[in-house]
Amino acid sequence: MRLRSLLFVPGDRPDRMEKALGFGADALILDLEDSVAEAKKVEAREAVVDFLGRADRSVPLLVRVNPLGSAHIDADLVAVTAARADAIMLPKAEGAKSILALSTWTGLPILPIATETPAAVFALGSYAEVGDRLLGLTWGAEDLPAAIGATAARETDGRYTAPIETVRSLALFAAHAAGVAAIETVYPDFSDLDGLAAYAARGARDGFTGMMAIHPDQIAVINQAFTPSDGDVAAARAIVDAFAANPHAGVLAVDGKMVDAPHLAQAKRVLERAGQGA
DSSP states (O other): OOOSEEEEEETTOHHHHHHHTTSOOSEEEEESSTTSOGGGHHHHHHHHHHHHHHOOOSSOEEEEOOOTTSSSHHHHHHHHHHTTOSEEEETTOOSHHHHHHHHTTOOSOEEEBTTSSHHHHHTGGGGGGGGGGBSEEEOOSSHHHHHHTOSOSBOTTSOBOHHHHHHHHHHHHHHHHHTSEEEEOOOSOTTOHHHHHHHHHHHHHHTOOEEEESSGGGHHHHHHHTSOOHHHHHHHHHHHHHHHHSTTOSOEEETTEEEOHHHHHHHHHHHHHTTOOO
């Protein structure tokens, strides 16, 4: 499943769900949690279930349920599992124990938001134990600062503060340790497409494989950032082909540069991200 861009759609806005299918996102996240007021939780669940039952499934449909232990989680899981969501996004996940608890309810793939509580940060390494149950792993920069009493997640120039930057890095490593897609968090200023482009490019550079979006205008920018360029693909293909032609070589010269096993692994990842395989 290609997951460059994942677009949030509020669960209490059924008018937006059908339109969202045509915006070019690789997946939709139908949200029952943060974007839905408490008084509309039941209404949102019913709207999401209705949409799951009639949507053409031209893109994967994930549902962000309410957190484990909340008043709504049982009803959420029963409803979206019966309606055959393609995957579940679990907010405020706290490592493998949360995934195992959720798996008692459903066999659907799970995309945890893995950094929204202080305890969650210390459980990031445990996702490697349940990688076969995960669709990917993502993180968030909004809930955690509030949970620890931080007054901001970002410096005045837009960079993350040191604690939040550390958490971002740990989430990235946790995803790769579990062998699943590493999904970058949202860029809140949906009107700043230049800032988004720079942020998404940084995510792709650092090893994230996709990113969540909160507005349709962000999708094209995100897709471009997480799609290797023609030049990158050609360079990766040259490395893969060179090693295929010389399977016993440890080091080869390709286009005037020495390449070895790490370069080959990276080249294969580029081809996978481009949808070409190796």
